[in-house]
Amino acid sequence: MKLLNYTTKYFAAILLFALLLFTVIFYFQMLDEIYDSLDDGLENQKILVINRAKKDPSVFNKTSFKDGYYTIHPTTYSEIKNVKDSYRDTLMYMLNEKDYEPVRLLESAFRQDGKYYKLKVITSMVEEDDLIEDLLYSILWLYIGLVAGVLFLNNWVLKRLWRPFYSLLNNLKNFNIEKEQSIELENTNIEEFKLLNLQVEKLLQKSIDSFKAQKQFIENASHELQTPLAISINKLELLAEKEELSSNNMTLLASVLENLERMTRLNHALLLLSKIDNKQFVEEENLNIVQLVTQIANDFSDFANHKNIEISISSDDTIQKYMNKDLAIILFTNLIKNAIIHTSLNSIITIKIHNQKVSIENESETSKLDDQQLFSRFYKVNPHKSSTGLGLAISKAIADKYELELIYIYDRYHIFIVNFQ
Structure with a gap:
């Protein structure tokens, strides 16, 4: 009201x-x-x-x-x-x-x-x-x-008096900090509205400055962390190519390489989460979700075949959504990859697209997962050396960004559902 x-x-x-x-x-x-x-x-x-x-x-x-x-x-x-x-x-x-x-x-x-x-x-x-x-x-x-008379007064006289306030609300509603844009404040002779405009302008400027600083920090952190990691991995790989290393040294070297690569993936994942939280993915387009999911499933077909896993896709619906394409790919890549990694050998992963929902089902030897912790950062069901524990957390962050519902259900199968309704 x-x-x-x-x-x-x-x-x-x-x-x-x-x-x-x-x-x-x-x-x-x-x-x-x-x-x-x-x-x-x-x-x-x-x-x-x-x-x-x-x-x-x-x-x-x-x-x-x-x-x-x-x-x-x-x-x-x-x-x-x-x-x-x-x-x-x-x-x-x-x-x-x-x-x-x-x-x-x-x-x-x-x-x-x-x-x-x-x-x-x-x-x-x-x-x-x-x-x-x-x-x-x-x-x-x-x-x-x-x-x-009061209604007339409100809708004619008072509405004109409150126009600067409603103009400010409309500008704030359309304000997008990712675009680093300023808002135009309407001139007014009312002292309270002048004070409100001044305080809002100061608050927005502080928010923009903080956003810029945080964005700069993420970019710097990405560069400063990735560069030494990449250099270390390259030098270790060159060292591993030398024939004079003993088998024990090769084992130790492989372990170091594996941990550095895991650290690289972890760094990528954390930076991605930070960018999602800070809404740095501005570019959006109208995506055909069915086509996107089908393409991702096809890309994983070789990986699935290697584990004797079949990926079955059925669709009787059309889903269109305005969102960042890279984030959409990451969302479904994480879910499908998670299903392949944790499913039983010689089984089927079923992807159903129906009623504006995309569901991914897989068998697994594990029982029902803890749905209270499932989408938390660093949560792992089965500790795996290559897992960062951030895949589902990233998927949940992307779903929340676009107001999508990401649901987990267990009914003999582990089922993840992305609801576009």
């Missing part, structure tokens, strides 16, 4: 609560004012009736509300000595409405010519249910209008 909509959601909820609270308070205050006004009117009507009774004796004949808005009934002093003016709500049948409607009633008493009379005066009042309904509709339309 966007920031503007997020704030609008909370503002709408707070506004609704505030309006409901205001409506309740306003309703009771309005009723209080209405009752005060009605009671003042009834008080005035009472005074008018009493004054008229002093001049017109026919007023005392009004004993029913059918004759008007008041009634007068004779009474005794004992009945009214404690009577005070009282107001209450009641219902009365209205001829015009043909129904009972709420009225306000004043009950009082007065004395005239030595006689005592009980007086009742009525007046029509507002129906509370109609009042509540009208008030709720008014508040509802007010709430809708306020929310619409």
Whole structure:
């Protein structure tokens, strides 16, 4: 959810609560004012009736509300000595409405010519249910209008104010440190956005500098390590060609050569992992994965035949993926080579391409592998002199780089699956 909509959601909820609270308070205050006004009117009507009774004796004949808005009934002093003016709500049948409607009633008493009379005066009042309904509709339309106003404010005024922020987000989203590009920051008069742009610019510059330094270190390390290793191997190979070496010395020399070559492979693998982690493989193209896997399997056919292993490929799908071709080759080379090395002699390695997945199955004398450690660096199932323990770790790093799922399953066969979905 966007920031503007997020704030609008909370503002709408707070506004609704505030309006409901205001409506309740306003309703009771309005009723209080209405009752005060009605009671003042009834008080005035009472005074008018009493004054008229002093001049017109026919007023005392009004004993029913059918004759008007008041009634007068004779009474005794004992009945009214404690009577005070009282107001209450009641219902009365209205001829015009043909129904009972709420009225306000004043009950009082007065004395005239030595006689005592009980007086009742009525007046029509507002129906509370109609009042509540009208008030709720008014508040509802007010709430809708306020929310619409807030949405307009957010999408027109505030959106323009937040434009530098969204521009910065878009630039950061498209930023690629591998290309060592800078981002264009939008000019703004808002102090907070100026500060944000300044800090982001400093942070990106530090990241670019660190990336350059790390990239330079990897390149230097590759050169500084590979050169002496290559020289040492070449000199040892020249030494091995001399006939005067004894068999024991030749054995020792072969052991040294083997360890140096292993160290060379290890150096290559570690540098490759570093380059993958630092995203130094920028060039990408749309690869035909089926064709690529088939070509790699064919390249390994001689190696597999040497161990009496057959590689079977079946495909009923087409997989296209934008990725670096070298990394794609390394990914499937490691998986297929791993299957050949660890599979049983005189067996079959099955490669299936189906439902946007590439699965590589092989038999092996080993049981299920530890899938928690399988893709860790330097993890080895069967220690092998030529193995660096980095092949599967490199494959996992490549899969993660392109958001591919690399899965290991054991079901009598060891199965590695690359999911392109």
